[in-house]
Structures are given as structure tokens and as C-alpha cells.
Amino acid sequence: MITLHHCHQTRSMRTLWLLHELDVEFQLRVRPFDRSLRDPEYLSLNPAGRVPALEIDGEVIWETGAITEVLCERFADRGLGRPPGDIDRPDFLVWLHFAETISQHAAALTQQHIVIYEDAMRSPTVMKIEAKRLEKCFAAIEARLSTPLENRDYLLTSGFSAADISVGQAVYMARHFARLDPFPEVARWYAQITERETFANALPPAGAELLYDREFYPPWPE
Structure with missing residues (x-):
């Protein structure tokens, strides 16, 4: 079973998007973007106290680039990665x-x-x-x-x-x-x-607490 620990509108969204694109079964654990990411329980998954953390095949991976490479290799038939030797x-x-x-x-x-x-x-x-x-x-x-x-x-x-x-x-x-x-x-x-x-x-579902409350933040002060 694959479990993704995720906060809305953070880097973990790229892992969530990739999992949907791979069309594989997974569990999603949405976490608040707050100090609870520093709790010992979560630090045992991601010692940096950030998202994502991906549990897969009894292992935990916690850097988005590494997660992407592992998932693309694990589900190579989906064609979303480019293996060694590929021109791209x-x-x-x-x-x-x-x-x-x-x-x-x-x-x-x-x-x-x-x-x-x-x-x-x-x-x-x-x-x-x-x-x-x-x-x-x-x-x-x-x-x-x-x-x-x-x-x-x-x-x-x-x-x-x-x-x-x-x-x-x-x-x-x-x-x-x-x-x-x-x-x-x-x-x-x-x-x-x-x-x-x-x-x-x-994307965050309707009613979810968002990190960004506006579409654009201009440099301050203008």
C-alpha cells in the first residue's frame, strides 16, 4: 500500500498529481500546515518536518525528486519517467x-x-x-x-x-x-x-484551508 502525507498547496502536491497520473491505488493523509509537522510521530517519517512523506513497500521516502524517480521506476509501464539509456x-x-x-x-x-x-x-x-x-x-x-x-x-x-x-x-x-x-x-x-x-x-477540495488566500502577491512595497 502507498500512503502519501500531504499538505495542500505545498511541494507534496506534485507527488499527489503524479500518483493520480500513474493511476495507482494510494491512501492520502492530509496534514495541517503547522507545528504538528514537528511532532515526533511525523518526524519519524520525515526528519526534516516537511511534506511530502511517501510510505511505499515498507519504506519511507521524503524528497520530491527522489519520490518521483522511485515512482516512475516502480511503475515504469506508465511511461512517465525516462530510464537510463533513453535519449531524453x-x-x-x-x-x-x-x-x-x-x-x-x-x-x-x-x-x-x-x-x-x-x-x-x-x-x-x-x-x-x-x-x-x-x-x-x-x-x-x-x-x-x-x-x-x-x-x-x-x-x-x-x-x-x-x-x-x-x-x-x-x-x-x-x-x-x-x-x-x-x-x-x-x-x-x-x-x-x-x-x-x-x-x-x-487541487485542494472545496472548503479546504488554503495556504494562499489570493491569486497574486505583488512585491511589497510597490
């Missing part, structure tokens, strides 16, 4: 782990805008720098999708993969702090992959 394997790994680069900037902005409650503790400089770094990440995706060969539908030449899921979920978080409008190919690609039913299934 290097690009698959690059984009799979680039998702974490995007997420670290989005996480810094989440802390500044949401986790820190007092304006005096926030840094306008950090907010502006991290938002610009997200734009640089979007520019890297834009360049990939605008190759001379063609406007790619997906990040890999061979088609949709878990790399699109990982980067797509990172963009889902990052777009709260950097707009997609200046990046038309990213916006087109993002719209396409988020039309998938599996993405909708990974």
Missing part, C-alpha cells in the same frame, strides 16, 4: 530537479508574504529579488519551450512526463509571486498541462 534521460533529470530550484524561490516568498505576519519582519529587498529570480526561472522554461525545432508541447521531445508534473506544480506555486504574462510559451504550456483531470484531482 538527461533532460528528464535536469527538468525534474529544476522544479526544486523554482520551489525554493517560491518558498522564500511564501515565508515573506504569508508565514511572517509582521511587516517590520519582512524584507522588501528579499521579496523583489526572489520575485526576479522566479522570472529568471520562467525565462529558462520559456527558452526550452521555444526551441528552433518547434514550439514544444512538453518539456521533453518525447512527450509528457513526470518532469512536466514537477515543473508544472512548481509554477503553480510560483505564479502567486511572478506573472506568466511575459512568458507566452510558459503560459500556453501551463494551461495545457493543468487542463488534465489528474491536475484537478490534486
